[in-house]
Amino acid sequence: MxxxxxxxxxxxxxxxxQFVGGRISKIQQPYPLEVVLTxxxxxKNLPLLLSANASLARAQVTTIPYANPQTAPNFVMTLRKYLENASIESIEQVQxxxxxxxxxxxxxxxxxQEDLQLITEIMGRHSxxxxxxxxxxxxxxxIKHVSPDQNRYRLLMPGAQYVQPELADGFDPFDSQITAADWEQVWLxxxxxKNKPRQIWQHFYQGLGTDTALELINQTRGAGDATELVELATTFWRRFDQVTPTIGLQNEKLQFAAIPYETFADRRTGFANLSEMLDCFLGQKAESDRKHQIASALMQRLSTVIKRNEKKLKKLNQxxxxAQNADENRVKGEILTTYLGQVPEHAAKVTLANYYxxxxxxxIALxxxxxxxxNAQKYFTRYQKDKNAKIYVSQQIEETQAELDYLNGISAQIDVGEPKDIEDVRVELIQQGILRPDNKKKKRKFKISPAEQFYASDGTSILVGKNNLQNDQLTLKKARKSDLWLHTKNIPGSHVIIEDADPSEETIMEAAKLAxxxxxxxxxxxxxVDYVKVKAIRKPNGAKPGFVIYTGQKTxxxxxxxxxxxxLRKRPLIQKNTDQTNQ
Structure with a gap:
C-alpha cells in the first residue's frame, strides 16, 4: 500500500x-500523532483526519469512532486558539x-483577519x-517537535521559519511541461x-509509489515509439479525473488505488469515495496502531507483572x-525413635528395619x-516444616494462579478492545495497585465508558462490555434480572447482555459469536460460550473486577x-421493541 x-x-x-467554503467547528487530538477537525x-458535519503516524500517515474523512484523552495536548490547544470557526479557503497539494x-x-x-495554513507532510517516519x-x-x-541535531536541514520547532522539505525529483504528471526531448530520452x-523500468518512471515522474509505477509500466508496455509512449502515459493520467476507489492484490500484496489498476488481482470497487475505502483498508491496522501508541507503557508494565507472577508460580511449584517428602521424613524419624538403641553414636548413616x-x-542419613x-528430632522438624509448607505453598499457588489468570484476562481485553476502552483498563490497573497514578495530571472524576451496543438480525439490542469495569457495570448495574448473560467458558473475554427475556435461538447464537x-x-x-439469566449471576465478596460466578448455564x-x-454494529431499519417482553 x-x-x-x-x-x-x-x-x-x-x-x-467536500470542504472548501466550510468552517471548522471542533478540533480534537484523540491520539498522539493524529488530529480530527470537524x-x-x-x-453536514464531517470529521477530517490528519495523521502523522509513521506507517499510516494520511488525510481523509473517517467514520471510525475515537475517544479523546482527558487532558488536551499542547498542539490541539494551539489549533483551537487559532482555528476554531476558521473558514477553509482552499485545499492544495504541493506539485x-x-x-x-x-x-x-x-x-x-x-x-x-488572519490567514493561516495547516500543512500535513505525509513522509513516513518524517511525517x-x-x-x-x-x-x-x-x-x-x-505535532512533532524535532531537535536541531536530528534534522539539520530545517528547524522543526515553534517560532522557527517553515522550510518546505526537499521535493522529489521528476515532472508533475498532472501539470507537466515535458519537452519532446525529455520523452525521447525516457523512451531510449x-x-x-539493462535499465529497470520502475526506477526510470519513478525518476521521470514525481511522487510515484511502487504500485503506481508498476501500473504505468503495464499501461505503456505497447508503445512503439516516443509519440505512442506520450499518448499512453497521458491517457493513464487522465483516468484520475474520474476516481474509482479500488482495493486489490499486486504481487500478492494487498494495495489500494484511486482507480482500478490492471495489475491488481481480485479487484474490489464500489466504495462511495476514497475516504470510505481507506477506512475499510486501514481501519483494523489503524486501530491496532493507535492502541499500541496509547497502551504501550501500560502493556509493558502488565507484561513485567505477568512475568514476575509466572516466575513466582514456578518457584512455588518447585x-x-x-515438600512432598514430608511423609518420608516422618517415617525416618519414627523408625529412628523406635530403634534408638541400635543407632551407633557419630555415625553418618544407619540401616534399620522398615516396619512400614x-x-x-x-x-537413613545421619x-x-x-x-x-x-537426629530423630531433626527428621520430625523437617516433617513439620514440609507439612506446613505444603499448606502455605498450596494456598500461595492458588492465589498466584488467580492473579495470573486475572492479568492474562486484562491482556486479552487490551488485545481485543479498542483504543477508546484503554482508559478504563488503565484506571482498573491503578485501582488494583498494578499501575501508579500519575500525580502530575489534574484529577477528574472518572466515568466508565458505556458498553458497545449491537443489534441482532431481528433488531434485539445486544450490549458488549470491553473491559472488567464495563463488564461489572453492565452485568451488575445496567442489565435487568430477566436479560440473558453470555460469556466464553473458562476463557477471558467480554460480558454480553441480550436485552430480552426470551430471545430467539438466532439472536442467542449471534450474541454468542460476539462473546x-x-x-x-x-x-x-x-x-x-455459556449463557444464563442475569438473575443467576453473583459476584463473590472481594472478587476482582469482572469476576462473577453462576449456575444453571447452557453452552x-x-x-x-x-x-x-x-x-451487527448497524442499527436495523426496524428495531425490536423488548419493553413488553421484559415486563
Missing amino acids: SFDGTFLHAMTAELAQ IRSQR NDRILMINLRSRDELGD NIFLIEKSSQRILEL QLRDL TLAS EENQPIT SPALTPAK AYFSKARQSSQVP AYVTPNADLVEQ
Whole structure:
C-alpha cells in the first residue's frame, strides 16, 4: 500500500470538493500523532483526519469512532486558539509530492483577519503536521517537535521559519511541461533492457509509489515509439479525473488505488469515495496502531507483572515438589525413635528395619555431630516444616494462579478492545495497585465508558462490555434480572447482555459469536460460550473486577466472524421493541 503523490492528488480533489467554503467547528487530538477537525460544510458535519503516524500517515474523512484523552495536548490547544470557526479557503497539494496544504482564514483576539495554513507532510517516519502563519511562514505549532541535531536541514520547532522539505525529483504528471526531448530520452532508457523500468518512471515522474509505477509500466508496455509512449502515459493520467476507489492484490500484496489498476488481482470497487475505502483498508491496522501508541507503557508494565507472577508460580511449584517428602521424613524419624538403641553414636548413616514395608530395610542419613535422639528430632522438624509448607505453598499457588489468570484476562481485553476502552483498563490497573497514578495530571472524576451496543438480525439490542469495569457495570448495574448473560467458558473475554427475556435461538447464537469474538479465543473455532439469566449471576465478596460466578448455564459452540460483528454494529431499519417482553 502507498499513500503516494498520485493518490494524494486524487484525495486533494475529493477533500477540496467536500470542504472548501466550510468552517471548522471542533478540533480534537484523540491520539498522539493524529488530529480530527470537524468541519461544517454543505449542511453536514464531517470529521477530517490528519495523521502523522509513521506507517499510516494520511488525510481523509473517517467514520471510525475515537475517544479523546482527558487532558488536551499542547498542539490541539494551539489549533483551537487559532482555528476554531476558521473558514477553509482552499485545499492544495504541493506539485505531486506528499504535502497537503489547507489554507484557512480566521480572526485573532482583536477581530483582525488572519490567514493561516495547516500543512500535513505525509513522509513516513518524517511525517508531521504544522500550523503556519501564512504571511511570515512562521511555525506557530507542530505535532512533532524535532531537535536541531536530528534534522539539520530545517528547524522543526515553534517560532522557527517553515522550510518546505526537499521535493522529489521528476515532472508533475498532472501539470507537466515535458519537452519532446525529455520523452525521447525516457523512451531510449526504457528500450535499454539493462535499465529497470520502475526506477526510470519513478525518476521521470514525481511522487510515484511502487504500485503506481508498476501500473504505468503495464499501461505503456505497447508503445512503439516516443509519440505512442506520450499518448499512453497521458491517457493513464487522465483516468484520475474520474476516481474509482479500488482495493486489490499486486504481487500478492494487498494495495489500494484511486482507480482500478490492471495489475491488481481480485479487484474490489464500489466504495462511495476514497475516504470510505481507506477506512475499510486501514481501519483494523489503524486501530491496532493507535492502541499500541496509547497502551504501550501500560502493556509493558502488565507484561513485567505477568512475568514476575509466572516466575513466582514456578518457584512455588518447585517448593511444593520438594515438600512432598514430608511423609518420608516422618517415617525416618519414627523408625529412628523406635530403634534408638541400635543407632551407633557419630555415625553418618544407619540401616534399620522398615516396619512400614516388610523385608525392605531403610538407610537413613545421619549427622555425626548429633546424638541419635537429636537426629530423630531433626527428621520430625523437617516433617513439620514440609507439612506446613505444603499448606502455605498450596494456598500461595492458588492465589498466584488467580492473579495470573486475572492479568492474562486484562491482556486479552487490551488485545481485543479498542483504543477508546484503554482508559478504563488503565484506571482498573491503578485501582488494583498494578499501575501508579500519575500525580502530575489534574484529577477528574472518572466515568466508565458505556458498553458497545449491537443489534441482532431481528433488531434485539445486544450490549458488549470491553473491559472488567464495563463488564461489572453492565452485568451488575445496567442489565435487568430477566436479560440473558453470555460469556466464553473458562476463557477471558467480554460480558454480553441480550436485552430480552426470551430471545430467539438466532439472536442467542449471534450474541454468542460476539462473546467469542471479543475474547481471547477470537482466532479459534468452536468456542464454548455459556449463557444464563442475569438473575443467576453473583459476584463473590472481594472478587476482582469482572469476576462473577453462576449456575444453571447452557453452552453453545460458535466460531467468531468479523464480518458478522460489523453487520451487527448497524442499527436495523426496524428495531425490536423488548419493553413488553421484559415486563
